[in-house]
Amino acid sequence: MDVKCIIFDCDGVLVDTEKIGNGILLEMAAEHGFEMKLEDAYRDFNGRNLKECFLHIENAIAKKLPDSFENEYREKSFEAFKTQVKPMEGIVTFLNKLKIPYCVASSGPLDKIRLNLEVAGLLDKFENKIFSSYEIHSWKPEPGIFLHAAKEMGFIVEDCIVIEDSKAGVIAGIRGGFKVYGFANGYNNEDLEKEGAVLFNSYAELDFLLQV
Numbered sequence: 001m002d003v004k005c006i007i008f009d010c011d012g013v014l015v016d017t018e019k020i021g022n023g024i025l026l027e028m029a030a031e032h033g034f035e036m037k038l039e040d041a042y043r044d045f046n047g048r049n050l051k052e053c054f055l056h057i058e059n060a061i062a063k064k065l066p067d068s069f070e071n072e073y074r075e076k077s078f079e080a081f082k083t084q085v086k087p088m089e090g091i092v093t094f095l096n097k098l099k100i101p102y103c104v105a106s107s108g109p110l111d112k113i114r115l116n117l118e119v120a121g122l123l124d125k126f127e128n129k130i131f132s133s134y135e136i137h138s139w140k141p142e143p144g145i146f147l148h149a150a151k152e153m154g155f156i157v158e159d160c161i162v163i164e165d166s167k168a169g170v171i172a173g174i175r176g177g178f179k180v181y182g183f184a185n186g187y188n189n190e191d192l193e194k195e196g197a198v199l200f201n202s203y204a205e206l207d208f209l210l211q212v
Contacts, residue, residue: 001179003100003212004159007149010106010113011046012165013183015120016086018046024076025053028069033061042187046166049107049139078115087120088183090203095125100212103129105149107139107168129153140168143176150178163206170195181206 012018022041029036034057036044045053050070058064095102103126106113110132117123117130131149138144150160162173165183173180174196182188182197193199200206 001161002159003161003210005100005150005153005155005161006098006102006163006212007146007153007160007178008102008104008163009165009169010104010108010116012088012185013163014088014091014104014122014126015116016088017081017116018042018165020080020084021077022046024080025073028073028076029057029061029065032057032063032065039187042185043167043191046168046188048166048168049133052139078112081112081116082119085116085119087122088203091122094203094207095122097207098212101129101153101155103131103149103153105131105145105162107133107145109134140166141171141175143172143178146173146176146178150176161210164192164197167191167195170197173197181209 008014022038022045026036026038026041044056054065104113110130113130113132114123117126131145131152133139133145136144136148146162150157157177160178162178162180163183164170164173164180165185165188170180170182170192180197182192182199184192184199184201189199200209
């Protein structure tokens, strides 16, 4: 395959946020009787719309979360992201070597994506190449955000690959007709491979696989 454009997911692919966000969510949900291990949260929550995660929690505890829950979660996670977010290991070197166009397509709100990229020191590399599900009202596992990103970047699906770390993201990419590479983190390997992703364990390995 002649790769002409790379579409990156954000959290867990470009920036190391998953432990932070999931940790806060599980801590808050525990106050309402919800229990889940962090590794299970990686599998069940990563890549999904936040409202779907809340619904999962509500179904498990058989009651509605408080109306203030979402705003409180966003406030707590934004504060944590401002100081704790780091770039994924090897991503800066990988991006600096790329000779083809690339962008980021995430289920998160635009301001959250920009904040995480800025704190991680990556925002300048993605300026004017950031696409959010909130802009088109289509969330993974639907393929809309990846199809939108490819179109806005000026490429057809067959020219692009998707880099993901979540089951929902891989499903979205495959549904859209993309070849998907799954960033294995020890928790998601089986799920990503089962959904059709080509696994890689580091950006050095991805660089070797793609040769772009």
